[in-house]
Structures are given as structure tokens and as C-alpha cells.
Amino acid sequence: MKTGAYMFMTDYSISPTALAMALEERGFESVWLPEHSHIPVSRRSPWPGGGDLPKMYYDTLDPFVSLAAMAAVTKNLKLATGICLVVQRDPIHLAKETASVDRVSDGRFLFGVGGGWNAEEMADHGTDFKTRFHLMRERIEAIKAIWTENKPEYHGDFVDFEPMMAWPKPVQDPHPPIIVGGGFPHGARRAIAYGQGWMPIGARFDVVETLPRFRQMAAEAERDPDEIEISVFGARTKPDALATYRDAGVSRIVFDLPSEPAEIVLPMLDDYAKLAGL
Numbered sequence: 379m380k381t382g383a384y385m386f387m388t389d390y391s392i393s394p395t396a397l398a399m400a401l402e403e404r405g406f407e408s409v410w411l412p413e414h415s416h417i418p419v420s421r422r423s424p425w426p427g428g429g430d431l432p433k434m435y436y437d438t439l440d441p442f443v444s445l446a447a448m449a450a451v452t453k454n455l456k457l458a459t460g461i462c463l464v465v466q467r468d469p470i471h472l473a474k475e476t477a478s479v480d481r482v483s484d485g486r487f488l489f490g491v492g493g494g495w496n497a498e499e500m501a502d503h504g505t506d507f508k509t510r511f512h513l514m515r516e517r518i519e520a521i522k523a524i525w526t527e528n529k530p531e532y533h534g535d536f537v538d539f540e541p542m543m544a545w546p547k548p549v550q551d552p553h554p555p556i557i558v559g560g561g562f563p564h565g566a567r568r569a570i571a572y573g574q575g576w577m578p579i580g581a582r583f584d585v586v587e588t589l590p591r592f593r594q595m596a597a598e599a600e601r602d603p604d605e606i607e608i609s610v611f612g613a614r615t616k617p618d619a620l621a622t623y624r625d626a627g628v629s630r631i632v633f634d635l636p637s638e639p640a641e642i643v644l645p646m647l648d649d650y651a652k653l654a655g656l
Contacts (some may be wrong), residue, residue: 379623380550380630381654382408383448383647384460384611386434387444391637392644394439398448400640400647401456405656409448410460410490410611410632411441418498426495426582434637442475449483457483460577460611460632461492461559466503469517469537470544473524477548490577490609491518492559511568512536518556518572525553541562556607562588563595568598575607575629585610586626 381407400408417436425431445457457479464472464569480487493514494500497507505513516534523530524544531541548554557575558568561583569576576592578585585608593603607629623631632648635643 379620379628379654380407380611381650381656382406382410382456382458382630382632383635383650384410384412384632385635385643386412386437386637387439387441388434388437388637389439390437390639391434392640393446394447395451396640397635397643398452398455398457400644402452403645404651406455406647407630408456408458408488408632410458410488411444412438412460413441413463414438414496414499415463415466416440416499416502417496418502420498422498423496437637442479444480445479445487449479449486450649452486455486455651457486458488458490458557460490461494462490463494464491464514464517465500465505467517468521470524470539470542472517473521473544474546476521476554477525477546480548480550480554483549487548487550487554488557489554490557490559491573492565492577508534511564515568515572522553522556535601555607559611560594566592566595569606570596570601573606575609576624577609577611580610581612586622587627589626591629594637620654 383401398409414435422506441459448457476489486639493510500510502506513536516537520532520537523532525548529543532539555574555579558573559565559577560568561578566576596603596606609630609632610623610628611632635646
């Protein structure tokens with residue numbers, strides 16, 4: 379079972395480069411960076427985690443800038459978005475950004491994607507909350523076309539462009555893995571429909587309990603369940619819980635790190651590494 383960590387990078391947390399080097403030194407497989415472009419002050423959309431929205435949601439650095447910096451100081455660490463808010467980004471620019479990170483990292487990029495929860499944030503980008511998942515699928519399909527075709531074109535309800543030429547192409551063949559975030563059953567269905575992986579948050583429901591139904595859903599959609607990676611975010615930090623994930627066929631656990639300085643984060647990494655047997 380692979381082991382990763384995720385953090386909202388901020389100007390008061392450990393730096394992206396220091397975190398990346400520390401993860402690689404300890405044998406972690408991947409680092410995952412979430413994003414929010416901004417948080418509208420209205421705060422009408424409730425945070426799915428419950429309670430007040432944590433400060434780092436307002437403060438997070440751009441994930442692609444941070445991942446590029448991380449790529450420069452590591453050799454093996456996988457570099458992932460967790461998640462990229464595709465519905466708030468132009469797909470043509472996003473295709474270039476993701477392919478560029480895959481290039482500068484020599485094929486180490488993982489494209490974690492999601493539709494998001496903050497309706498007011500999306501509205502500022504011109505995105506309708508009710509149709510965001512339709513938009514997300516079209517943008518991901520368009521990005522895949524730009525990644526893999528010499529003269530891609532796309533014609534959908536929300537995304538529409540004539541044949542173009544756009545480079546660079548990703549290093550990974552046919553393209554970086556698309557790992558879809560979300561709960562069960564809706565997020566799971568989207569992962570089966572157009573992803574190479576599913577990324578649930580372990581603290582919000584019993585992932586292990588849902589896996590038999592997830593695999594059945596994949597088979598019914600004529601997907602090989604074993605080819606869809608399961609990456610559990612916010613993994614429970616007890617040895618018996620990790621063993622349960624492993625025995626259930628979870629592909630990757632991703633530990634939560636606070637947006638704190640190195641003196642707080644590094645001892646946590648040591649504890650997580652020991653827990654995971656790295």
C-alpha cells in the first residue's frame with residue numbers, strides 16, 4: 379500500500395520544497411496539494427467538514443506553482459493535486475499547466491480532480507453549482523484530448539473549441555492518471571466513468587465498508603475494479619486501521635498534515651512514516 383501526505387501550503391507553513399524533500403527522505407510515495415482560488419466573505423456555503431472553515435482555506439498557495447518547486451528538489455516523489463477544482467479553471471490553460479508539471483517532474487504528476495463545494499466561489503468564476511459535475515466531465519475530456527492528440531478539438535455543452543495545436547504533451551503514456559475525489563456513491567460513479575482512481579475522504583464515511591459495492595459498480599460499468607486505484611484521504615492513524623485498509627485492497631493512504639512550520643510538521647512525518655512502516 380502506497381503512502382502519501384497532503385497539506386494546504388501557505389505562507390506560514392513549512393515551505394513546499396522543504397516538505398517535498400522531507401517526504402522523499404522518509405520514503406513517502408506522494409504529496410497532494412488542494413486548492414481554493416479565494417473564499418467569498420458571504421460564507422453561505424457550509425464547509426462539508428462541519429463547523430467554521432479553517433483559515434488555511436483562505437490562504438493556500440497555487441498548487442501548480444508549489445508542485446513545480448517540489449519537482450525541482452525531488453527525484454521520485456509523486457506530485458499530485460488533491461484536489462484541483464477543475465470547474466474553476468480554463469481547460470486549455472489547465473491542460474498546459476498539468477502537462478508542464480508532468481514534464482518538469484519527468485512523469486511524476488497525478489491529476490486529482492473534484493467538483494468542489496463552495497457555490498459562491500464557483501459563481502465568481504462563472505460556474506453554476508447545479509451543473510458543475512457535467513462541466514467537470516467535459517473539461518476533463520477536453521484536457522485528455524489536448525494531452526493526447528496533435529490537433530485536438532472538443533464540442534460539448536459547456537466546452538467547445540475547434541482543432542488546435544497545444545504542447546507540451548505529458549511524459550506519461552497515454553496521460554497522467556486522473557484520480558476523482560468524492561463520496562459514495564456519486565463520486566465513486568464519476569471515478570468509474572472517467573478516472574483511473576477514486577479518492578474518498580476516510581473521515582466522512584466507512585470506505586472499507588463501501589468497497590465491495592464500489593467494485594460491483596465498476597464491474598457493471600465494464601471496468602476492471604483492480605485497475606481503479608483507491609486513495610483514502612485523512613486515513614485513520616492507528617496500526618489496526620491501516621491494516622484494515624491494506625487488507626481491503628486500498629491502494630494508497632494519504633495522511634493529513636496541518637499548515638504549520640517545519641518544527642511541527644517534521645515530527646508528525648516521522649510518526650506517520652513509522653506507523654506506515656516506511
